[in-house]
Amino acid sequence: MTATDSIEIIRPDDWHLHLRDGAMLKSVLPATSAVFARAIIMPNLKPPVRTLADLRAYRERILAVLPEGHDFTPLMTLYLTEGTDPEEIREGKRSGEATAVKLYPAGATTNSDAGVSHIDRVSHVFEAMQEVDLPLLIHGEVTDPAVDIFDREAVFIERVLQPIRHRFPELRIVMEHITTKNAADYVRAGDRFLGATITPHHLTVNRNALFRGGIRPHMYCLPIVKREEHRQALVEAATSGDNHFFLGTDSAPHRIHDKEAECGCAGMFNAPTTLSCLAQVFEDAGALDQLEAFTSRHGPAFYKLPVNTDSIRLKREAPVVPDSLAIEGEEESVKVFRPDVDLRWSIC
Numbered sequence: 001m002t003a004t005d006s007i008e009i010i011r012p013d014d015w016h017l018h019l020r021d022g023a024m025l026k027s028v029l030p031a032t033s034a035v036f037a038r039a040i041i042m043p044n045l046k047p048p049v050r051t052l053a054d055l056r057a058y059r060e061r062i063l064a065v066l067p068e069g070h071d072f073t074p075l076m077t078l079y080l081t082e083g084t085d086p087e088e089i090r091e092g093k094r095s096g097e098a099t100a101v102k103l104y105p106a107g108a109t110t111n112s113d114a115g116v117s118h119i120d121r122v123s124h125v126f127e128a129m130q131e132v133d134l135p136l137l138i139h140g141e142v143t144d145p146a147v148d149i150f151d152r153e154a155v156f157i158e159r160v161l162q163p164i165r166h167r168f169p170e171l172r173i174v175m176e177h178i179t180t181k182n183a184a185d186y187v188r189a190g191d192r193f194l195g196a197t198i199t200p201h202h203l204t205v206n207r208n209a210l211f212r213g214g215i216r217p218h219m220y221c222l223p224i225v226k227r228e229e230h231r232q233a234l235v236e237a238a239t240s241g242d243n244h245f246f247l248g249t250d251s252a253p254h255r256i257h258d259k260e261a262e263c264g265c266a267g268m269f270n271a272p273t274t275l276s277c278l279a280q281v282f283e284d285a286g287a288l289d290q291l292e293a294f295t296s297r298h299g300p301a302f303y304k305l306p307v308n309t310d311s312i313r314l315k316r317e318a319p320v321v322p323d324s325l326a327i328e329g330e331e332e333s334v335k336v337f338r339p340d341v342d343l344r345w346s347i348c
């Protein structure tokens with residue numbers, strides 16, 4: 001059999017994306033909007049997108065800098081706090097302005113300080129979400145400092161996720177950016193109310209990459225990359241055709257100086273290399289035929305949205321991607337994520 005040199009897939013969506021704001025937003029948006037039709041926009045701005053008024057204003061700022069000719073729909077989310085008003089949930093669902101609500105355990109990740117410290121304090125919000133069928137997106141890590149950083153996701157499933165699902169069995173939940181075999185197994189065994197996003201970096205990199213030849217801040221994100229056996233379990237989940245799993249890049253740009261610092265920020269900017277990474281992972285797993293399901297079908301099915309009607313083509317050719325992206329009007333730039341192997345697929 002001859003190797004496939006070109007593949008066509010339905011235009012993908014990104015079910016987990018950080019676009020930031022201001023000059024950063026303007027600089028990073030085209031990398032996504034050139035390729036993806038829709039993206040779930042994360043609300044962890046400073047200050048966060050807490051209300052529908054914040055959400056509307058942020059959506060306008062995104063659309064205002066969308067390049068001419070790019071057909072892109074930002075799907076907006078609300079940042080859950082202990083002060084979230086369930087009425088906002090109902091109104092966000094009714095008007096169609098809110099696609100989901102994001103739960104950050106306070107202190108778990110970048111700009112999560114305004115998040116939730118005690119899950120019981122948001123029960124009434126979960127109730128409203130379950131009632132109107134608005135999905136809950138979760139950064140699934142415990143913040144207990146006694147729990148090892150590599151175990152925080154697995155412990156979250158037992159201590160927090162399982163009780164939420166037990167109490168709100170028809171609340172649709174996405175376990176965001178899963179990183180462990182534990183999470184993959186848990187989600188696979190779940191019902192139709194549970195899904196998970198998987199990132200290109202967790203599919204291509206294991207924890208050795210953090211320390212190869214020295215400490216490498218551009219390989220640092222949360223949840224932190226795990227052992228190889230976990231990466232393999234994620235590849236198995238993503239390529240299996242199981243519709244619980246779909247693409248969420250978690251593309252999370254930070255200025256290089258904020259990453260190469262004494263206390264560097266968590267997050268990787270992977271929008272420019274995502275599809276090259278994915279085609280390679282799926283091909284290496286002998287599952288190129290499952291790529292489209294992961295990038296373009298399972299996400300819309302979970303979110304009850306139509307599948308995109310146009311397509312994109314990938315070809316077997318090393319992609320030309322710059323090492324970093326300049327931020328407009330600044331001397332600063334953002335490093336582009338790439339795994340420690342040569343990429344061999346590019347977008348036509």
Ligand SMILES: NC(=O)N[C@@H](CC(=O)O)C(=O)O
Pocket residue numbers: 018044109110111139220221222223250252253266267268
């Ligand atoms: N993934 C990350 O490491 N960082 C994200 C936040 C998040 O998704 O947890 C960010 O906003 O920078």
Ligand SMILES: [Zn+2]
Pocket residue numbers: 109139176177222223
């Ligand atoms: Zn997160």
Ligand SMILES: [Zn+2]
Pocket residue numbers: 016017018042250252
């Ligand atoms: Zn994220």
